[in-house]
Amino acid sequence: MNGYNVAILGATGAVGSRLIDQLAQSTIPVKNLKLLASKRSAGKILQFKGESLTVEQTTVDSFKNIDLVLASAGGEVSKKFLPIAVEAGAVCVDNTSAFRMDPDVPLVIPEVNRNALKKHHGIIANPNCSTIQMVLALAPIRQKFGLKQVIVSTYQAISGAGQAAWQELLDQTKQHLYDKPMTAKITPVKGAAKHYPQAFNLLPQIDVFEKDGYTHEEWKMIHETKKILLDDMDSPDIKVTATCVRVPVEIGHGESIYLVTADKTATVSDLHTLLATAPGIIVQDEPAKQLYPQPLTATGKRETFVGRIRLDEENPGAFNIWVVADNLLKGAAWNTVEIAECLVADDLM
Ligand code: A2P
Numbered sequence: 001m002n003g004y005n006v007a008i009l010g011a012t013g014a015v016g017s018r019l020i021d022q023l024a025q026s027t028i029p030v031k032n033l034k035l036l037a038s039k040r041s042a043g044k045i046l047q048f049k050g051e052s053l054t055v056e057q058t059t060v061d062s063f064k065n066i067d068l069v070l071a072s073a074g075g076e077v078s079k080k081f082l083p084i085a086v087e088a089g090a091v092c093v094d095n096t097s098a099f100r101m102d103p104d105v106p107l108v109i110p111e112v113n114r115n116a117l118k119k120h121h122g123i124i125a126n127p128n129c130s131t132i133q134m135v136l137a138l139a140p141i142r143q144k145f146g147l148k149q150v151i152v153s154t155y156q157a158i159s160g161a162g163q164a165a166w167q168e169l170l171d172q173t174k175q176h177l178y179d180k181p182m183t184a185k186i187t188p189v190k191g192a193a194k195h196y197p198q199a200f201n202l203l204p205q206i207d208v209f210e211k212d213g214y215t216h217e218e219w220k221m222i223h224e225t226k227k228i229l230l231d232d233m234d235s236p237d238i239k240v241t242a243t244c245v246r247v248p249v250e251i252g253h254g255e256s257i258y259l260v261t262a263d264k265t266a267t268v269s270d271l272h273t274l275l276a277t278a279p280g281i282i283v284q285d286e287p288a289k290q291l292y293p294q295p296l297t298a299t300g301k302r303e304t305f306v307g308r309i310r311l312d313e314e315n316p317g318a319f320n321i322w323v324v325a326d327n328l329l330k331g332a333a334w335n336t337v338e339i340a341e342c343l344v345a346d347d348l349m
Helices: 014-024 075-087 110-119 129-145 163-177 216-230 268-276 329-345
Strands: 004-009 030-037 045-048 051-054 068-071 091-094 123-125 147-156 239-246 253-261 281-283 304-311 318-325
Touching (some): 004 075, 030 051, 068 329, 110 129, 110 216, 129 216, 129 268, 129 281, 129 304, 216 239, 268 318, 318 329
Parallel strands (some): 147 239
Antiparallel strands (some): 147 253
């Protein structure tokens, strides 16, 4: 194989621009790259490895002769176009939630469940950004000490809601600083009945509400974690619950995670040693030096950062940890490209 014909679906978006960068830095031999978006962006020029490429409108004919599709243009766009791409012979790595819970679609974090790629039928799903960084930190702990329960609260950056939401936060910030009323047409959720300013504010709503009062983002964290770690989205073997909050940060999700191991003898030092050698993780945990993970210092990095590792003194085997990652890289574009690198390396294309 002297290279693959690759298409990026959603190339003009916040994740799309990172997909282009991560692909350029990857080990994947690219013969041709096609940049796809909506009609609005057709004709726009973007750079790939110093070459100017013209963005094309996505149509049912866009996937002829394409070997690999990296998709991040929203769930509905993936649902419409990825089956067509697979039919045309492409393998698709999808960053949306469209196929994540399909039993025939592997949901993959390469450092955790790379083997699941072998079962693919053309589509591989990239987990939710907040799930990826949490499960990356939990997987080595579970492997060594067992895992019974996880309680997570997230502090999620606005870039996860797309480029337009980030622009709206900037506009709201300027309005507030100039003593003008803040306007909200997107935040917290595009298309919702009500909108609230995100600037100088915390919004405990990411995605739509389910009937049980959880948001769909919280639902995703619960069920994706079970699918990745236990191969069963409803498994009772690890109890998981989540509260997801949007914060006025540009890039980098923070997560406060309370975890209960099966082995009650696990120590803080054990977790330090384990996480420091786990692939894709950097431990930043030196309270005396005020060293801990932060969104600003994680931005632009492929790794997931873990710190504030503490034992719950009243509950042996239970720990608090603080996990931060660039939601657009490990949470999206890098994990997607990393999956594609594994598909190529493992001869699964
Ligand atoms: P466009 O820029 O033409 O709207 P973000 O998540 O940052 O909002 O980005 C969404 C991405 O998905 C953009 O690249 C956007 O293209 C693309 N997109 C949105 N709707 C469609 C569609 N119907 N067909 C193809 N791409 C789409």
